[in-house]
Amino acid sequence: MLKTSVLVSGGGTNLQALIDASARGKMQHVELSLVVSNRADAFALERAKRAGIRGEYVEKAGFEERLNALLDEEGIGLIVLAGFLRILSGDFTRRWAGRIINIHPSLIPSFCGAGYYGLRVHEAALARGVKVTGATVHFVNEIPDGGEIIAQRAVEVLPGDTPEVLQRRVMEQAEWIILPAAAEAVAERLEGRE
Numbered sequence: 001m002l003k004t005s006v007l008v009s010g011g012g013t014n015l016q017a018l019i020d021a022s023a024r025g026k027m028q029h030v031e032l033s034l035v036v037s038n039r040a041d042a043f044a045l046e047r048a049k050r051a052g053i054r055g056e057y058v059e060k061a062g063f064e065e066r067l068n069a070l071l072d073e074e075g076i077g078l079i080v081l082a083g084f085l086r087i088l089s090g091d092f093t094r095r096w097a098g099r100i101i102n103i104h105p106s107l108i109p110s111f112c113g114a115g116y117y118g119l120r121v122h123e124a125a126l127a128r129g130v131k132v133t134g135a136t137v138h139f140v141n142e143i144p145d146g147g148e149i150i151a152q153r154a155v156e157v158l159p160g161d162t163p164e165v166l167q168r169r170v171m172e173q174a175e176w177i178i179l180p181a182a183a184e185a186v187a188e189r190l191e192g193r194e
């Protein structure tokens, strides 16, 4: 199994989807070993605790140095960004190239890049009047949401959708399904290479 770290900033529903998938035996090549948050109050840290996974809050000052130390300490081979709202430096993403994946709540290349995160993504989709949206898992590089696409899943936009209602549907019908599947596929491929 590939030791995996999940980086979080908020509620952690995508982390929970990974935890639940692991408990159901759906991620044979992924060992959830470390959760790191850049927000001390992230409920995702509580989810990690309840699942018996090491959870660490890392403050802003020296964030990447501390993060790299934790990742090395735990022997991490795969990093999953799950609702993580801090831009990682080019140095960091180059060091971990091919080993960082991210879940974004739209069908990239729509509604992505700088400034598109959380509810803002769904507000933009509704403002544009798209009939289909969804979620994307992609490799992370120095361009926000710019890395190679790994998986996507489409979700219908319904009349009367609010950003909150649409966000929830995208989470339930797309994010929570494709993130565990993508993490498992990438981990299996990376383990095969080692």
Ligand code: GRF
Binding pocket: 008, 009, 010, 011, 012, 013, 014, 015, 044, 082, 083, 084, 103, 104, 105, 118, 119, 167, 175
């Ligand atoms: C979700 O909209 C997700 O698509 C985005 O961050 C938001 C919160 O995710 N990546 P989570 O509940 O913290 O996993």
